Amino acid sequence: MARAHLSTAAVIAAAAELADRDGFDTLSLSALARGFGVQTASLYSHIRDRPALLELIHQLALAELADRIALAIGGRSGRDALAALADAHRDYARRYPGRWTALQRPATEGTVRSEPAARVADLTLAMLRGYALPEAELVHATRLLAATINGFLALEANGSIAHRAPAVDTSWQRALDVLDSAFRSWPEGDS
Template sequence: MARIGLTTQRVTFAAADLADEIGFEGVTVSAVARIFGVRDASLYSHIKNVRDLRTRVAVLSLAELADRVAAALAGRAGKDALVAFANAYRAYSKEHPGRYAATRLELDPEVAAASAAGRHASMTRAILRGYALEEPDQTDAVRLLHSVFHGYVSLECSGGFQNTQRAADASWSRALDALDVVLNNWPPA
């Protein structure tokens, strides 16, 4: 019998909040059970195991990030859309470091297909319409953008830019300027 007040959704949100506090790798069934003041076994009517728990956090985080990016993109095109997407992505990673780390979890193909993961690529492709890139260049550009965004925020979140003379915000802005130039001047095959 499920404990009153415990639901899969509450367990997932508690795990996501915990990830933001202590890091995604610290999310365990025991740690989440302690939040609710219950034994681990009480959670197993809501989740299968730690992999299921972490997968649920990843799916939640992908949806939250997609919603935030979609809201930022509304009504924007070209460089304005590129900057809005990138800034929403970066802000989410800073505000929710554990959730952001969860978005990097490799999902089973059927879970990934049902998650918001596809929305991220679709929104990136929507940005690229303003740059008139055709395939296969569009796929290459999607990979470039995601690599730059993820690489930058990962380095920033791990403290990689703390000991420099230039502010990380200034470098971020210049990186987005550079991406806009690259996308507007994509080299021919």
């Protein structure tokens, strides 16, 4: 990449691609600078440091995931919306493993308060509201949903659930069926 194309957006995009190719945890500013054909110091006018770069990749991944979820769940409700949301996560994890890893890291306060994080949360809550869950129970339902999706995808990514029949895709559908059933019969709670 030529130096003339150096911008904050280009640096973040290149870092995300590098994370997908080589792994999120191995991402370094020096490797990123090499890709641009510049010295590492040239990146500092666009990115403060490595932690800031990782935070920006996290926010990029949230924005991309929110776009995918919005397209997937539009016009759907119940199990169809649940499956669309979960499949959007699964497809994203498979296509962008480095960015998916960013999403699995603790979010900084800036990321938690970011517009992309709010969009993912709003879309998830909108899908869950289709189940007529009590408002006081939405946080609990969101946590169950996130734990199920992220846990399944982590096990799938490391290959630990692919060693026996039936196919992993069948187990994925069963997990969605169980979530759908849980959301349809959610117990009243004390908050």
